[in-house]
Amino acid sequence: MSNHYQAVGWNRQKKWYDLILAFGVVAYLALFFVMHAVVFPNATVETVLIRGLGTGAFLLLHIILCIGPLCRLNPKFLPLLYNRRHLGVTMFFLATGHAFLAFLQFHMFGDINPFVSIFVSNAEYASISQFPFQPLGLFALIILFLMAATSHDFWLANLSAPVWKGLHMLVYLAYALLIGHVVLGVLQAETSGILAGIVGTGLVIVVGLHLVAAQKEAALDKQALHGSGFVEVCAVEDIPMNRAKIVVLADERIAVFRYEDKVSAVSNVCQHQNGPLGEGKVIDGCITCPWHGYQYRPDDGTSPPPFTEKIPTFNVRIDQGRVLLDPKPNPPGTPTQPALVV
Amino acid sequence: MIRSLRKRHQRIFWLVFLVLPPVFIVGLFNREPIPTVQVFPEALQPLPKAFSQTWETIAEDGDFSALLKTQQSSNGWKLQVKPLKEAAFPDVLVYLAIEKSPDITPQSLLLGGMSGAQLRQFHIPQQMVEHDAYILFYSLGIKKMVASLRLPAVATKPRR
Numbered sequence: 001m002s003n004h005y006q007a008v009g010w011n012r013q014k015k016w017y018d019l020i021l022a023f024g025v026v027a028y029l030a031l032f033f034v035m036h037a038v039v040f041p042n043a044t045v046e047t048v049l050i051r052g053l054g055t056g057a058f059l060l061l062h063i064i065l066c067i068g069p070l071c072r073l074n075p076k077f078l079p080l081l082y083n084r085r086h087l088g089v090t091m092f093f094l095a096t097g098h099a100f101l102a103f104l105q106f107h108m109f110g111d112i113n114p115f116v117s118i119f120v121s122n123a124e125y126a127s128i129s130q131f132p133f134q135p136l137g138l139f140a141l142i143i144l145f146l147m148a149a150t151s152h153d154f155w156l157a158n159l160s161a162p163v164w165k166g167l168h169m170l171v172y173l174a175y176a177l178l179i180g181h182v183v184l185g186v187l188q189a190e191t192s193g194i195l196a197g198i199v200g201t202g203l204v205i206v207v208g209l210h211l212v213a214a215q216k217e218a219a220l221d222k223q224a225l226h227g228s229g230f231v232e233v234c235a236v237e238d239i240p241m242n243r244a245k246i247v248v249l250a251d252e253r254i255a256v257f258r259y260e261d262k263v264s265a266v267s268n269v270c271q272h273q274n275g276p277l278g279e280g281k282v283i284d285g286c287i288t289c290p291w292h293g294y295q296y297r298p299d300d301g302t303s304p305p306p307f308t309e310k311i312p313t314f315n316v317r318i319d320q321g322r323v324l325l326d327p328k329p330n331p332p333g334t335p336t337q338p339a340l341v342v
Numbered sequence: 343m344i345r346s347l348r349k350r351h352q353r354i355f356w357l358v359f360l361v362l363p364p365v366f367i368v369g370l371f372n373r374e375p376i377p378t379v380q381v382f383p384e385a386l387q388p389l390p391k392a393f394s395q396t397w398e399t400i401a402e403d404g405d406f407s408a409l410l411k412t413q414q415s416s417n418g419w420k421l422q423v424k425p426l427k428e429a430a431f432p433d434v435l436v437y438l439a440i441e442k443s444p445d446i447t448p449q450s451l452l453l454g455g456m457s458g459a460q461l462r463q464f465h466i467p468q469q470m471v472e473h474d475a476y477i478l479f480y481s482l483g484i485k486k487m488v489a490s491l492r493l494p495a496v497a498t499k500p501r502r
Contacts, residue, residue, distance in 0.1 A: 130374065166350075169347070172355070176358060179366060183365065203366060211359060
């Protein structure tokens with residue numbers, strides 16, 4: 001959490017995260033190069049690099065895409081989410097290296113414009129198996145560039161979280177394009193089933209995890225409570241100390257926190273990246289987002305100074321051990337009276 | 343994540359679930375067979391000599407001089423022209439003609455272009471083989487014949 005922009009707000013966790021990431025990338029490439037030299041001793045350096053960088057980027061994209069649903073299914077994966085954007089930027093650089101070398105090797109030295117060559121060197125656009133796979137990779141790379149370029153909090157704050165999230169959902173289109181790029185590219189020449197099996201398994205894992213997580217979220221949304229005036233949402237005992245119970249009221253999620261001898265309710269949506277505040281906990285008297293540690297005071301939904309983020313609050317009452325909520329949100333940062341637990 | 347984005351995410355992944363696995367399977371099952379060599383062929387036989395019979399001379403016309411060389415190859419006669427110094431004329435075209443003439447005639451056969459002192463190789467049309475002929479150098483830039491070099495019949499005559 002930072003109240004001003006800087007390239008990277010380094011802290012101990014981020015340093016460890018990036019150190020492990022860098023080690024993982026270097027170890028993967030080294031292992032790939034050694035194995036490639038054993039299996040394909042006649043391959044040129046350019047070919048090995050193209051393959052190593054391409055497979056590294058594709059593998060990293062799978063890891064990135066699995067982190068979100070894994071966190072929805074099990075909070076133990078949340079540390080992976082903390083600095084996920086560095087994974088994304090690293091993946092973009094690996095993909096760019098792959099694309100640049102392929103561009104250089106296959107298109108740069110011809111007698112037509114190399115950018116045109118990507119689209120016309122294979123013109124079998126009516127074919128299924130022979131469909132040009134390189135334009136698919138190029139379009140995916142453009143999307144990955146847009147995401148990497150707007151990954152900083154500057155863009156998140158200026159585009160607003162919903163727009164930024166919407167833009168970054170293009171990663172799913174990029175993933176679909178890359179599956180096409182791989183299936184119509186390398187898998188057309190690869191006769192053994194090993195690579196096809198690996199890609200197919202990755203596809204099943206990514207799609208399966210996202211569908212399971214999405215179904216779980218949809219099931220929670222279906223438990224929406226309706227009513228006017230104060231609506232009973234749960235018993236005080238249902239809320240763990242310094243934690244929250246998430247309820248769905250008026251088509252949006254509300255996090256009802258219990259702390260000290262009080263109960264307060266705020267929007268479940270963090271202002272930073274729309275993280276689930278209700279899955280966080282109260283630390284030092286502040287609700288702390290489980291994704292990136294953004295903090296808000298439970299009674300007025302504002303971040304402690306010098307920070308300026310604000311979230312909507314909700315009026316709350318306790319009646320005979322039952323928690324009652326007014327579904328109408330207060331404007332972001334509005335102070336409310338916490339309900340006292342007798 | 344807010345509810346609208348959650349719904350969008352769910353719809354996207356149902357779409358991905360419906361589209362990508364079929365694309366993956368169709369892509370795999372439509373693979374074109376790649377021929378593989380099971381048995382290595384016999385060791386390669388020595389290649390026949392690509393060129394046989396050569397003739398060469400240095401010919402000149404005024405300030406222009408060139409090394410001329412003919413070779414018989416499996417698909418006809420080749421003529422190599424290597425100017426001994428830069429041909430300082432713009433857009434030089436090289437023709438072959440039976441007769442020497444101050445201009446290009448309909449009977450002149452275009453062999454190709456030439457520039458500077460670069461070595462150029464041309465195919466000699468079959469109808470010019472075993473004929474006395476002239477190599478004509480015509481500057482398209484100044485619209486003028488700049489040199490004519492004699493190519494005797496012996497240059498394209500098979501040796502006995």
